[in-house]
Amino acid sequence: MSRHRHSRLFREVNNRIYDLLESAEPDLPGEFLCECGRDCGRRVLLLPAEFANLRQAGQAVRSPDCRRRTELAGGVPALG
Numbered sequence: 001m002s003r004h005r006h007s008r009l010f011r012e013v014n015n016r017i018y019d020l021l022e023s024a025e026p027d028l029p030g031e032f033l034c035e036c037g038r039d040c041g042r043r044v045l046l047l048p049a050e051f052a053n054l055r056q057a058g059q060a061v062r063s064p065d066c067r068r069r070t071e072l073a074g075g076v077p078a079l080g
């Protein structure tokens with residue numbers, strides 16, 4: 001599976017997680033998948049509202065570890 005397709009799949013899974021949380025437990029954080037595209041398998045704990053903010057800003061869900069690595073490498077954020 002290509003990296004692009006992979007991260008899109010993760011975004012779709014996260015959207016589903018968001019829908020479930022938002023309708024069931026909007027005040028509790030849920031575990032979203034890291035969208036760094038490296039198949040890192042990390043989970044990111046976010047409130048539904050925080051996830052919605054990321055989406056509105058056009059940003060991917062990233063675990064702090066992956067974010068740091070991207071910055072170190074001077075990498076381009078994997079959007080979509």
Ligand SMILES: [Zn+2]
Binds near residue numbers: 035036037038062063
């Ligand atoms: Zn990651």
